Amino acid sequence: MSLDGKVAIVTGSGRGLGLAYAQELARQGASVVVNDVDAQTAADAVASIQALGGRAASVVAPVGPTETAKQLVATAVETFGRLDILVTNAGVLRDTVLWKMSDEDFDTVINVHLRGTFTTVREAVLQMRAAGEGGRVICIGSPTGQRGNFGQTNYAAAKAGIVGMTRTWALELKRAGITANTVVPVAATAMTATVPYFAAAVQAETNGEPMPAFFRHDLGFGTADDVAGLIAFLGSDAAAGVTGQVIGVGGDRLQIWTHPEAALTAYREGGWTYDALVDAWPAEFAGTMQSVGERFPELPEEFKPAAS
Incomplete structure (x- = not known):
């Protein structure tokens, strides 16, 4: 088994995507510390x-x-003798538009997603560096952190921040042989189950039927198990050379996201004054402005929700 003898922590792994990650790591031979806020679920x-x-x-x-x-790191070491892999999956949602978002809504999401990723990775890395045998840090991102999404100021900020931290950690941890990557899953979850656009795909999974090819191929939207294979791969020795990457996965699709790069570079002697920008913007810059938000193709007729 590819992860035989390895020990992993997966936060937020009582159900859903996190549970799928934990189960796949175990299938590949790893001992796993699971985490949830509910004792029975854990x-x-x-x-x-x-x-x-x-x-x-x-x-x-x-x-x-x-x-x-x-506590997570101590449990891994005391129960299984070591720590090799950390998957930071735990998260919550408090969705609402900016002008209705409370301090509590913002702080709750940032605390679990962003601060929770930071504190857990910091503690895991202390153990991994002390052991001197390398390690794997796998953080969970979101398309929202890459492109934004209506009503998710807090979640977008947290997920974008996770990507920024991961790239920094890839630099800082290289000498210790510890890789750091972000996975961006696109899968049927409790959140996507409420989105009418994905209703046919979610219903197929609920019925134990294969998801239609439109969702799996065209949208790269699948099941939690479709994501779990990448998690196990990134935790393995086969991925020792993969670090600092943002990798999207869902259905039949896998994507390596680009790091932010300038879409256009222009120079003007003396700098870009207000008047110069007013004159130049329409012709020189407007055509390279970047899109925001996810853009989905129109649903085929057979997958459109019935009119109420």
Whole structure:
């Protein structure tokens, strides 16, 4: 098994995508520390991994505080003897438009996604560097962090911040043999289940049927298991040369996202004054302005929700 002898932590792994990641890591031979805020959910996740013949332990605690990060790492080391892989998946949503978003809405999402990723990675890296055997840090991003999304100021900020941290960590951890990457999953989740555009795909999964090719191929939208293979790969020795990357995966599609680069570079002797920009913008710059938000093709007729 490709991860035989490895030990992984997966935050937010009681259900959904996180559980799929934990189960796949276990299938490939890793011992796994699962995490959830609900004790029964965590216990069920451990039982599901043990039913696969894997080894698992749990930490029931909210991600964000340093104390939780320390507990996760201590559990990995005390239970399984080491730590090789960290997957930072835990997250919450508090969606609303900017002018209705409260301080609590903003702080809750930032604390779990962004601060939780920071505190957990910091603690894991302390252990990995002390052990001197390298390691794998796999952070979970989102298309929203790459392109923005209506009603998700807090979530977009957190996911974009995670990408920025990952690129920095790839530089800082290189000498220690620790890789750091961000995975951008596109899959049927509790969140996408409420979006009418994805209704046919979600219904197919609920019915235990294959998702239509339009969703799997054209949209790169699939199941949690479609993402889990990439997580296991990035945790393996086969991915030792992969670091600082943002990799999208869903359905039949895998994408390596570009790092931000200038779309246009122009020079003007003396600098760009107000008057110069007014004159030059329409002809020189307007055509290279970048789009925002996700853009989806029109749904084929057979997948359109019935009119109410």
